[in-house]
Amino acid sequence: MTEISQQAEPPVKSLFESDLRTRRRNAAETRFRLYGMAAVAMGIFALIFLLVSVLGNGVSSFRQTSIELQVTLDEAVLDKTGSRDPEVMKKVTTIGYGKILDQALADTLAAHDIDVSALTPKQLSGMKSDEAPRRLRDLVLADPSLVGQTITFHALATSRIDGFEKGRVTMESAKLDSNISVEQLEVAQAMKDKGLLSMPFNWGFFTSADASELRPEAAGVGVAMLGSLYMMLIVLVLSLPIGVAASIYLEELAPQNRWTDIIEVNIANLAAVPAIVYGILALALFINFLGLPQSAPMVGGLVLTLMTLPTIIIATRAALKAVPPSIRDAALGVGASRMQTIFHHVLPLAMPGILTGTILGLARALGESAPLLLIGMVAFVKDYPSAPPAGLMEPASALPVQVYQWTQRADPAFVERASGAIIVLLVFLVAMNATAILLRRRFERRW
Amino acid sequence: MNLMQTPVSDTTALKPRITASGVQVYYDTNHALKDVSVNILDRTTTAFIGPSGCGKSTFLRCLNRMNDTVASARVEGKILLDGQDIYDKRVDPVQLRARIGMVFQKPNPFPKSIYDNVAYGPRIHGLARNKAELDEIVETSLRRAALWNEVKDRLSAPGTGLSGGQQQRLCIARAVATGPEVLLMDEPCSALDPIATAQVEALIDELREQYSVVIVTHSMQQAARVSQKTAFFHLGNLVEYGDTQQIFTNPQDPRTESYITGRIG
Ligand SMILES: Nc1ncnc2c1ncn2[C@@H]1O[C@H](COP(=O)(O)OP(=O)(O)O)[C@@H](O)[C@H]1O
Numbered sequence: 056m057t058e059i060s061q062q063a064e065p066p067v068k069s070l071f072e073s074d075l076r077t078r079r080r081n082a083a084e085t086r087f088r089l090y091g092m093a094a095v096a097m098g099i100f101a102l103i104f105l106l107v108s109v110l111g112n113g114v115s116s117f118r119q120t121s122i123e124l125q126v127t128l129d130e131a132v133l134d135k136t137g138s139r140d141p142e143v144m145k146k147v148t149t150i151g152y153g154k155i156l157d158q159a160l161a162d163t164l165a166a167h168d169i170d171v172s173a174l175t176p177k178q179l180s181g182m183k184s185d186e187a188p189r190r191l192r193d194l195v196l197a198d199p200s201l202v203g204q205t206i207t208f209h210a211l212a213t214s215r216i217d218g219f220e221k222g223r224v225t226m227e228s229a230k231l232d233s234n235i236s237v238e239q240l241e242v243a244q245a246m247k248d249k250g251l252l253s254m255p256f257n258w259g260f261f262t263s264a265d266a267s268e269l270r271p272e273a274a275g276v277g278v279a280m281l282g283s284l285y286m287m288l289i290v291l292v293l294s295l296p297i298g299v300a301a302s303i304y305l306e307e308l309a310p311q312n313r314w315t316d317i318i319e320v321n322i323a324n325l326a327a328v329p330a331i332v333y334g335i336l337a338l339a340l341f342i343n344f345l346g347l348p349q350s351a352p353m354v355g356g357l358v359l360t361l362m363t364l365p366t367i368i369i370a371t372r373a374a375l376k377a378v379p380p381s382i383r384d385a386a387l388g389v390g391a392s393r394m395q396t397i398f399h400h401v402l403p404l405a406m407p408g409i410l411t412g413t414i415l416g417l418a419r420a421l422g423e424s425a426p427l428l429l430i431g432m433v434a435f436v437k438d439y440p441s442a443p444p445a446g447l448m449e450p451a452s453a454l455p456v457q458v459y460q461w462t463q464r465a466d467p468a469f470v471e472r473a474s475g476a477i478i479v480l481l482v483f484l485v486a487m488n489a490t491a492i493l494l495r496r497r498f499e500r501r502w
Numbered sequence: 503m504n505l506m507q508t509p510v511s512d513t514t515a516l517k518p519r520i521t522a523s524g525v526q527v528y529y530d531t532n533h534a535l536k537d538v539s540v541n542i543l544d545r546t547t548t549a550f551i552g553p554s555g556c557g558k559s560t561f562l563r564c565l566n567r568m569n570d571t572v573a574s575a576r577v578e579g580k581i582l583l584d585g586q587d588i589y590d591k592r593v594d595p596v597q598l599r600a601r602i603g604m605v606f607q608k609p610n611p612f613p614k615s616i617y618d619n620v621a622y623g624p625r626i627h628g629l630a631r632n633k634a635e636l637d638e639i640v641e642t643s644l645r646r647a648a649l650w651n652e653v654k655d656r657l658s659a660p661g662t663g664l665s666g667g668q669q670q671r672l673c674i675a676r677a678v679a680t681g682p683e684v685l686l687m688d689e690p691c692s693a694l695d696p697i698a699t700a701q702v703e704a705l706i707d708e709l710r711e712q713y714s715v716v717i718v719t720h721s722m723q724q725a726a727r728v729s730q731k732t733a734f735f736h737l738g739n740l741v742e743y744g745d746t747q748q749i750f751t752n753p754q755d756p757r758t759e760s761y762i763t764g765r766i767g
């Protein structure tokens with residue numbers, strides 16, 4: 056004992072000073088932390104930039120300028136026979152309603168002492184949207200008893216006046232614009248001062264179909280939303296059962312050999328194939344070979360199904376793999392058959408993973424435009440498709456394609472529409488991804 | 503080490519339930535089990551001992567054809583249950599496993615309620631005609647697994663929420679519930695603390711009165727405590743098989759002696 060304690064003691068190391076190696080390691084850690092924070096900051100910046108630009112451009116599309124008019128629904132024009140029968144009244148076209156609206160516009164302006172002498176009758180009539188007579192006609196046909204009355208009607212203003220209200224159109228730009236004149240804007244300003252212009256919530260944006268180049272104020276995403284919904288239904292109904300069945304077969308039942316390896320590699324490859332290639336495939340197979348109609352949600356749904364299947368199969372196989380083998384042993388050990396083992400134990404445990412994968416696959420399909428362009432979904436669709444199943448074969452549009460189409464148009468009013476449609480699309484995507492996250496949280500694996 | 507606790511019981515009068523002869527198992531080219539022949543007696547606890555990787559689990563899994571689920575495994579030889587070849591083409595392994603129950607090394611209750619864990623086997627085999635009968639089966643199984651008093655008030659609680667020892671006893675109850683004739687246990691106590699181990703061992707002793715129990719164990723003390731027959735495996739061979747007392751006091755093979763005295767393994 057004494058001998059040992061007499062040996063030279065090692066110098067005492069201070070705990071309060073770090074040595075060179077420790078300092079280097081700490082510096083490396085600090086650097087790495089900074090890189091990480093910089094990367095995250097860039098991501099957040101990009102996201103904020105995207106949101107600000109989309110919201111900045113698009114939010115205004117949810118409100119639309121309209122002109123408050125006192126409209127006298129003249130029986131002599133609208134229902135000559137006095138029958139109040141919508142079938143008979145249908146003979147009066149929008150031209151007839153347009154004349155009534157022109158009259159109402161002139162009367163209303165006169166009643167408010169607004170001087171319109173600088174405007175030609177055509178310019179005066181052009182203050183309102185060409186869509187306004189159609190809406191008035193729909194209103195009257197839905198309720199023929201209105202004929203003969205004087206009603207307050209909010210007529211859609213033309214997109215230039217809407218732009219004037221939203222700051223997009225100015226007196227300067229009007230001088231160069233053949234669609235609007237400075238005089239018209241001055242009248243609009245006077246109407247605004249008298250409180251005749253209002254900007255209510257734009258329900259039409261969600262219920263209307265696309266409109267022509269000349270009537271951006273009437274364009275909406277209704278048909279595109281319905282088309283996207285139809286396609287998502289087809290994708291869900293087809294790809295979930297097929298994908299899950301294929302995964303169960305590959306993961307639980309198929310012998311593990313060269314063939315299943317090849318299939319596995321190819322499924323991974325399919326998941327990486329660019330969407331446009333699926334579009335070419337669909338064009339060749341569904342439209343040219345099978346003769347299905349162009350622009351139909353059915354075809355769009357089929358091609359998106361093909362595109363989504365590999366994603367779902369990969370997610371499902373991962374979810375099945377994550378179920379511990381001990382659960383399978385337990386079930387087989389008490390004499391469950393393979394099918395019972397899969398359906399009673401493995402599949403329920405894998406379900407959250409499967410659903411998460413499916414929703415993410417659906418979200419990707421919802422935002423996909425390239426394959427839809429190739430199968431003719433760029434067509435201008437003015438009418439709603441009917442209810443499924445027949446409606447699945449009728450032309451429809453899709454949200455991402457609608458965005459693409461609107462960004463192609465010259466009129467700046469469509470930029471606002473495109474951004475509005477992007478917002479709608481983003482809301483759907485965020486909702487779907489949030490559902491996926493919720494599902495994952497809710498059914499966190501418990502074993 | 504007190505190896506002398508083995509209850510002295512005369513096993514000569516008992517008839518064999520399982521007769522294995524010339525069993526060979528290959529995993530691809532790995533010859534994991536070489537020419538194993540052994541009789542598993544009725545109402546007896548048989549212990550399989552031996553160093554890791556010597557093929558104890560492999561042989562155990564042959565007895566209820568769990569090896570069928572391993573794609574690379576190939577089994578040769580004959581294994582008879584009450585004189586019938588369990589590897590015969592006409593045998594449905596699913597039916598066989600209802601008669602030869604199994605308890606695994608790691609407790610593996612289903613992530614369902616305690617009740618459903620035990621009731622699952624009887625349900626899929628149609629052992630109960632109504633809810634009352636099923637309740638009855640669940641209760642007796644849990645009682646036999648010495649778990650009833652601990653869980654009777656929370657049968658609908660998840661089985662995965664129990665402690666490790668309770669989970670293993672739940673797995674035993676689950677295996678017992680299908681009314682098996684043979685119970686295979688692969689190192690059932692390796693994940694358990696001494697108290698839980700003692701409970702499971704007491705349970706094995708009780709079960710032996712009706713079933714034939716086969717237990718794989720790493721602990722020689724455990725083998726000595728619970729078994730009447732012991733089989734010693736080494737490198738895929740069944741080296742020695744005999745009365746537990748004889749194996750531990752008077753081993754015939756030098757390899758057995760080295761193992762139980764702690765020189766190999
Ligand atoms: N599923 C399997 N696939 C391939 N080889 C296996 C498998 N299970 C066991 N083996 C091999 O068989 C031999 C015996 O293993 P095992 O029976 O588990 O031994 P023990 O249970 O005695 O520790 C070992 O060499 C092991 O590597």
Ligand SMILES: [Mg+2]
Pocket residue numbers: 558559560688
């Ligand atoms: Mg083992």
